[in-house]
Amino acid sequence: xxxxxxxxxxxxxxxxxxxxxxxxxxxxxxxxxxxxxxxxxxxxxxxxxxxxxxxxxxxxxxxxxxxxxxxxxxxxxxxxxxxxxxxxxxxxxxxxxxxxxxxxxxxxxxxxxxxxxxxxxxxxxxxxxxxxxxxxxxxxxxxxxxxxxxxxxxxxxxxxxxxxxxxxxxxxxxxxxxxxxxxxxxxxxxxxxxxxxxxxxxxxxxxxxxxxxxxxxxxxxxxxxxxxxxxxxxxxxxxxxxxxxxxxxxxxxxxxxxxxxxxxxxxxxxxxxxxxxxxxxxxxxxxxxxxxxxxxxxxxxxxxxxxxxxxxxxxxxxx
Amino acid sequence: xxxxxxxxxxxxxxxxxxxxxxxxxxxxxxxxxxxxxxxxxxxxxxxxxxxxxxxxxxxxxxxxxxxxxxxxxxxxxxxxxxxxxxxxxxxxxxxxxxxxxxxxxxxx
Numbered sequence: 001x002x003x004x005x006x007x008x009x010x011x012x013x014x015x016x017x018x019x020x021x022x023x024x025x026x027x028x029x030x031x032x033x034x035x036x037x038x039x040x041x042x043x044x045x046x047x048x049x050x051x052x053x054x055x056x057x058x059x060x061x062x063x064x065x066x067x068x069x070x071x072x073x074x075x076x077x078x079x080x081x082x083x084x085x086x087x088x089x090x091x092x093x094x095x096x097x098x099x100x101x102x103x104x105x106x107x108x109x110x111x112x113x114x115x116x117x118x119x120x121x122x123x124x125x126x127x128x129x130x131x132x133x134x135x136x137x138x139x140x141x142x143x144x145x146x147x148x149x150x151x152x153x154x155x156x157x158x159x160x161x162x163x164x165x166x167x168x169x170x171x172x173x174x175x176x177x178x179x180x181x182x183x184x185x186x187x188x189x190x191x192x193x194x195x196x197x198x199x200x201x202x203x204x205x206x207x208x209x210x211x212x213x214x215x216x217x218x219x220x221x222x223x224x225x226x227x228x229x230x231x232x233x234x235x236x237x238x239x240x241x242x243x244x245x246x247x248x249x250x251x252x253x254x255x256x257x258x259x260x261x262x263x264x265x266x267x268x269x270x271x272x273x274x275x276x277x278x279x280x281x282x283x284x285x286x287x288x289x290x291x292x293x294x295x296x297x298x299x300x301x302x303x304x305x306x307x308x309x310x311x312x313x314x315x316x317x318x319x
Numbered sequence: 320x321x322x323x324x325x326x327x328x329x330x331x332x333x334x335x336x337x338x339x340x341x342x343x344x345x346x347x348x349x350x351x352x353x354x355x356x357x358x359x360x361x362x363x364x365x366x367x368x369x370x371x372x373x374x375x376x377x378x379x380x381x382x383x384x385x386x387x388x389x390x391x392x393x394x395x396x397x398x399x400x401x402x403x404x405x406x407x408x409x410x411x412x413x414x415x416x417x418x419x420x421x422x423x424x425x426x427x
Binding site for chain 1: 320321322341343346347348349351353355357370371372399401402403404420423
């Protein structure tokens, strides 16, 4: 295991779920809940002859950022593509519910200090969505997670962190969109139907999944950042994610509410305006949209480093 | 179809238990495995439980685990493995890594 200092400088993209969970909170503060020693493996996989994992592919626990308790969910993409089943879905829901309970307890015990002690939920997504071996339980977990998000609204922030190999696809793409704030590195990708599935269903002319540049400029973080589907774009090291989370921990709740993409009549109106614009424009590539928002040379953007990109990029204005 | 569960017991000369009470390493990825080691009073022996989807390799598991216990003089440890089609050499490497992790001092 890398030391905390090494982890802060290490690539977030390469880090496993446990390393990410430890590195996103302050040094030495992470306590894992339902870790490997508890042996909470899936009851469904052995019947189907599929290998199991002691934490069912998701690390859950609690740490601190300053005085803020941080409830962490961190998915491991190497175990069945990070897919969500009954156990790891349940762990995810339980962690969010615990954060909500903690928020209520802190509000009661420290009514004057709630802002500086306000808990947060941080989810490091690395998943393709529902685990097909236990699909009904997996789908139910998606619904329960979104339900729990809704109960956290305006009380404590729920943050999506996307920057790992598998990206965030399938139903979990919806779940990430339902969070308050999304933090990504350049390698992070969010989508609903994965590129391979689109190609398989609609043909190579519709979407060429082997064209990595196309995949990244459609599902990747730079595009999401321009379109305002990503709030923070950071360098690919664990320390950069930790810094961004520190900033978010200090934001007032009404500002955080304004950073959401969905969940209010105003946000829906804004999304509908975007749908109309796309209908009118009929863009052939995400670069058409980048140009529309004032990026004169869109083809240059994918080649830039994160720092260069952040200096020059023009984003979709929000009302 | 169902998962295989294999149980083994080994004993070696001059066995030494691990420094930590328990230690975990690895991910059950394709071609990989995870190892959970725990201190346990076993009269110097090592127990190993392997959960794997692969059939018919019991003897190979016994050889690799036995070699690890003998090479590293491990004792009074319970080893649990969740495997997903790892090759013998990967198994051996992960066991050595898990042991190093189980004996590692917490770094700064």
